[in-house]
Amino acid sequence: MKKRMLLWLLLPVLLFGCRQAPVQEAIASLPETTQMETTEETVPETTVEEKITVYPGATEYFLGEITDYSWEQEFPPEYVMIHFCSAVVNHFDDPYNHEYVRQTFTDAGVSVHYIVDREGQIFCYIPEDRSAWHAGYGTWLDDEKYTNKMNKYSIGIEVMGMGTYKEMSGYLHKWQYNKIPKEDLGFTDAQYAALKDLVADICQRHNIPLDRDHVIGHDEFSPKKNDPGELFQWDRIIPARGEPCPVTVETEFTVDDGLHVTVTNESQKEIDSIAIYTLWYDGEGQPVDVAGELAPNAMRDTLPEVGKEKISSYIFPTVEGATQAKQVVGAIYYTDGTSWEKENLSQWLIEHICITK
Numbered sequence: 257m258k259k260r261m262l263l264w265l266l267l268p269v270l271l272f273g274c275r276q277a278p279v280q281e282a283i284a285s286l287p288e289t290t291q292m293e294t295t296e297e298t299v300p301e302t303t304v305e306e307k308i309t310v311y312p313g314a315t316e317y318f319l320g321e322i323t324d325y326s327w328e329q330e331f332p333p334e335y336v337m338i339h340f341c342s343a344v345v346n347h348f349d350d351p352y353n354h355e356y357v358r359q360t361f362t363d364a365g366v367s368v369h370y371i372v373d374r375e376g377q378i379f380c381y382i383p384e385d386r387s388a389w390h391a392g393y394g395t396w397l398d399d400e401k402y403t404n405k406m407n408k409y410s411i412g413i414e415v416m417g418m419g420t421y422k423e424m425s426g427y428l429h430k431w432q433y434n435k436i437p438k439e440d441l442g443f444t445d446a447q448y449a450a451l452k453d454l455v456a457d458i459c460q461r462h463n464i465p466l467d468r469d470h471v472i473g474h475d476e477f478s479p480k481k482n483d484p485g486e487l488f489q490w491d492r493i494i495p496a497r498g499e500p501c502p503v504t505v506e507t508e509f510t511v512d513d514g515l516h517v518t519v520t521n522e523s524q525k526e527i528d529s530i531a532i533y534t535l536w537y538d539g540e541g542q543p544v545d546v547a548g549e550l551a552p553n554a555m556r557d558t559l560p561e562v563g564k565e566k567i568s569s570y571i572f573p574t575v576e577g578a579t580q581a582k583q584v585v586g587a588i589y590y591t592d593g594t595s596w597e598k599e600n601l602s603q604w605l606i607e608h609i610c611i612t613k
């Protein structure tokens with residue numbers, strides 16, 4: 257009996273990642289002129305039939321007809337927004353059952369472009385050419401353009417997961433939260449791996465910078481939201497940038513011996529590999545052409561198996577005609593799946609080539 261009563265009490269809160277009543281949000285953020293109109297009236301059939309963009313790694317599992325639970329896209333997407341969701345409110349013992357989770361969206365009349373299940377499988381609910389109803393009320397950069405209108409400017413991704421007790425307290429009692437198995441909280445390795453590829457692909461196709469200014473959390477757009485929350489590890493999908501390099505690189509160069517590089521790992525984490533760039537110059541400080549991809553005189557090397565070693569040493573043989581070399585760490589990949597990336601790497605390479613001219 258108790259359980260049944262609780263169910264009724266919690267029934268209105270279906271998508272607990274989105275604290276306000278989702279239906280109202282979706283309706284409230286409809287353009288005023290179309291609020292009472294059906295989507296058929298505002299979307300010409302031909303437009304939607306012609307283009308349907310879905311990430312190749314996703315399974316198409318649209319929420320209904322192609323025009324359901326979405327609007328015709330007015331603007332190219334500028335952001336990617338990450339959420340979490342589950343069906344824990346109505347199905348406490350089976351919160352990640354995809355059909356139950358999917359039902360919460362259709363019941364609430366809300367939508368999202370992609371959903372990533374606990375095994376890392378990606379489903380497309382709404383094609384990228386349509387605006388899904390996932391962002392609701394919120395503000396961004398104090399720009400009126402985005403106020404309560406982020407649905408029009410973003411691709412939404414729901415990751416099946418649950419947050420901290422504080423984040424879940426609007427939906428679950430403490431004793432219930434405590435009963436949730438540890439492995440059901442937060443997010444899985446398979447999800448991070450799948451999400452990383454999905455986000456990178458979306459950003460590349462829509463010319464969205466792959467950084468934290470453009471890949472944002474629902475909780476950042478709307479302070480009343482709490483997803484994806486504190487347990488979500490952003491640096492597993494987007495390399496941390498703008499932070500100082502967590503290793504120091506010391507070099508010693510002689511033409512005969514080559515470039516001796518000593519890397520000292522000052523982070524607390526175990527490094528899997530380091531991408532390092534070497535710029536080669538001749539005696540006059542002119543770049544030596546080595547047909548590099550990012551810059552003509554830049555060679556990219558991956559230092560493997562850095563491991564737990566605090567200090568690792570490498571030798572780079574001198575390229576023909578070079579008497580000077582300069583190095584920079586481009587990216588660091590840790591064994592825990594996180595990474596660090598040098599901000600404006602291309603710019604750094606260009607600057608260092610120009611300086612020597």
Ligand SMILES: [Zn+2]
Pocket residue numbers: 273274338339340390474481483
């Ligand atoms: Zn959300």
